[in-house]
Amino acid sequence: MRVLYIDTxxxxxYSAIAEEDKILDSVAEEYGQNLSEVALPRIxxxxxxxxxxxxxxxxxxxxxxxxxxxxxxIGITIAKVYAWSLNIPITTITSLEAxxxxxxxxxxxxxxxxxxxxxxxxxxxxxxxxxxxKPEHLKWDDLKKEIDQLEDKEIISNDEFDWEIEKNPxxxxxxxxxxxxxxxxxxxxHLVNPDYLKLTEAEEKI
Amino acid sequence: xxxxxxxxxxxxxxETSVSIVKNGTEEIATIISSQxxxxxxxxxxxxxxxxxxxxxxxxxxxxECLEKANMTMDQIDAIAITYGPxxxxxxxxxxxxxxxxxxxxxxxxxxxxxxxxHIYANSLVKPLTFPLLAVVxxxxxxxxxxxxxxxxxxxxxxxxxxAIGECYDKVARVIGLEYPGGPKIDKLAQEGNDTxxxxxxxxxxxxxxxxxxxxxxxxxxxxxxxxxxxEIRKADLATSFQKVAVESITSKVRKAIQELGIKNVIVAxxxxxxxxxxxxxxxxxxxxxxxxxxxxxxxxxxNGTMIAAAGYFAYLxxxxxxxxxxxxxxxTLK
Numbered sequence: 001m002r003v004l005y006i007d008t009x010x011x012x013x014y015s016a017i018a019e020e021d022k023i024l025d026s027v028a029e030e031y032g033q034n035l036s037e038v039a040l041p042r043i044x045x046x047x048x049x050x051x052x053x054x055x056x057x058x059x060x061x062x063x064x065x066x067x068x069x070x071x072x073x074i075g076i077t078i079a080k081v082y083a084w085s086l087n088i089p090i091t092t093i094t095s096l097e098a099x100x101x102x103x104x105x106x107x108x109x110x111x112x113x114x115x116x117x118x119x120x121x122x123x124x125x126x127x128x129x130x131x132x133x134k135p136e137h138l139k140w141d142d143l144k145k146e147i148d149q150l151e152d153k154e155i156i157s158n159d160e161f162d163w164e165i166e167k168n169p170x171x172x173x174x175x176x177x178x179x180x181x182x183x184x185x186x187x188x189x190h191l192v193n194p195d196y197l198k199l200t201e202a203e204e205k206i
Numbered sequence: 207x208x209x210x211x212x213x214x215x216x217x218x219x220x221e222t223s224v225s226i227v228k229n230g231t232e233e234i235a236t237i238i239s240s241q242x243x244x245x246x247x248x249x250x251x252x253x254x255x256x257x258x259x260x261x262x263x264x265x266x267x268x269x270e271c272l273e274k275a276n277m278t279m280d281q282i283d284a285i286a287i288t289y290g291p292x293x294x295x296x297x298x299x300x301x302x303x304x305x306x307x308x309x310x311x312x313x314x315x316x317x318x319x320x321x322x323x324h325i326y327a328n329s330l331v332k333p334l335t336f337p338l339l340a341v342v343x344x345x346x347x348x349x350x351x352x353x354x355x356x357x358x359x360x361x362x363x364x365x366x367x368x369a370i371g372e373c374y375d376k377v378a379r380v381i382g383l384e385y386p387g388g389p390k391i392d393k394l395a396q397e398g399n400d401t402x403x404x405x406x407x408x409x410x411x412x413x414x415x416x417x418x419x420x421x422x423x424x425x426x427x428x429x430x431x432x433x434x435x436x437e438i439r440k441a442d443l444a445t446s447f448q449k450v451a452v453e454s455i456t457s458k459v460r461k462a463i464q465e466l467g468i469k470n471v472i473v474a475x476x477x478x479x480x481x482x483x484x485x486x487x488x489x490x491x492x493x494x495x496x497x498x499x500x501x502x503x504x505x506x507x508x509n510g511t512m513i514a515a516a517g518y519f520a521y522l523x524x525x526x527x528x529x530x531x532x533x534x535x536x537x538t539l540k
């Protein structure tokens with residue numbers, strides 16, 4: 001079974017191709033503004049280097065957010081068009097799940113993304129990966145009250161914040177992420193869409 | 207040469223559209239998913255909301271188009287995509303979809319400028335003859351483009367400020383018409399009399415336009431009438447405004463036809479649907495003995511058909527891109 005993993009929800013492109021338990025190839029690079037230009041070419045390079053054709057993929061796992069709205073849409077569009085055109089099973093996971101799954105610490109995991117103006121996108125998982133607090137767009141002050149109650153915890157984030165926190169950086173463990181989610185139920189590619197966790201400003205005002 | 211089927215994708219604003227066109231001239235199937243009702247409540251297109259709808263719609267629109275054409279992706283020879291100009295978040299959805307399809311089916315990827323699409327909407331009606339003058343009029347553009355041959359574009363003039371469609375929508379708002387107000391002004395203008403005095407903008411020696419002064423004149427006029435406690439005669443104001451707006455276009459088109467030996471004038475873009483402009487262009491070209499092409503209404507708004515049509519001629523011109531293609535919110539037609 002070959003799995004293609006795509007996460008473009010941050011300013012990093014994270015992508016990997018796995019064959020059974022082995023990672024054939026992966027990309028983890030910061031791109032920022034030109035993600036839309038390079039995302040697909042970098043993925044195609046992995047195929048070319050490993051002599052794979054697009055039909056050699058049996059499952060696609062794509063991150064559907066939260067994070068950069070534009071970034072999420074780039075990965076989702078590539079993944080859903082790919083899955084739809086070749087009828088390949090596809091499933092989504094959140095960026096926060098990917099972050100928690102990659103952790104090596106035996107603690108509560110608090111993956112966190114800066115949503116600006118004192119807000120964060122975050123979730124809380126226990127050390128077995130069970131959801132304690134589902135992914136949400138919330139005030140840091142409110143999240144802080146909740147995580148202050150937890151004995152052993154780690155905040156996972158690659159973002160900078162306006163407040164002082166102790167955090168561990170996020171380095172994706174592609175093997176662990178893919179193995180954890182490759183059997184997750186597939187969904188219709190038409191229904192593979194971003195989960196922004198936040199309305200647009202125009203919608204909030206109405 | 208063997209027949210060439212091009213799949214065109216357009217997502218530069220608030221329409222997700224996919225179309226298949228044969229040899230740049232024959233429409234096989236088109237699907238357009240419009241978001242106009244979504245954006246109505248906000249009084250204009252909200253870019254982030256538009257992007258969110260494009261990503262939801264893209265594979266559905268692709269599938270419906272192939273079903274309508276009764277074709278599979280294997281039968282498509284190339285993929286044409288609007289790379290710009292437009293709303294960047296919206297453009298990116300079509301772009302990533304096009305790049306992914308080009309990769310999966312190993313097909314040529316053809317980048318198409320949105321305005322080239324509007325111009326080539328006409329080649330779905332009849333062949334273009336050169337030298338040609340394209341009058342590009344829409345919510346985002348007011349340009350005169352000279353073409354001496356296929357896919358050779360030379361912008362000879364454009365608006366110095368607002369686009370004509372933008373001006374129509376703003377004037378519509380001033381006189382209390384709902385978004386999108388342009389077509390409503392056109393309709394009202396058929397019912398009124400030209401009783402308001404408005405200045406004809408930019409009567410100079412260039413091929414350029416200016417609409418911000420005209421817009422301000424309408425705002426001031428409406429404001430003054432209000433202060434005097436007089437009600438605006440909406441239909442009359444629409445008539446006077448439309449007359450001036452159309453005249454400012456036709457006067458520059460007349461100049462270009464006479465100075466550049468134009469054989470074929472085409473009107474392209476959303477405002478090509480405007481009846482006042484259509485009528486004025488008809489009488490002008492009849493008077494000067496020049497051929498006029500105006501695309502049917504269905505090709506005037508944004509659609510994938512025109513992108514696939516333009517894509518054919520772009521391909522013949524060697525305009526093919528690799529998968530590093532990126533969207534551009536602004537780009538000059540060349």
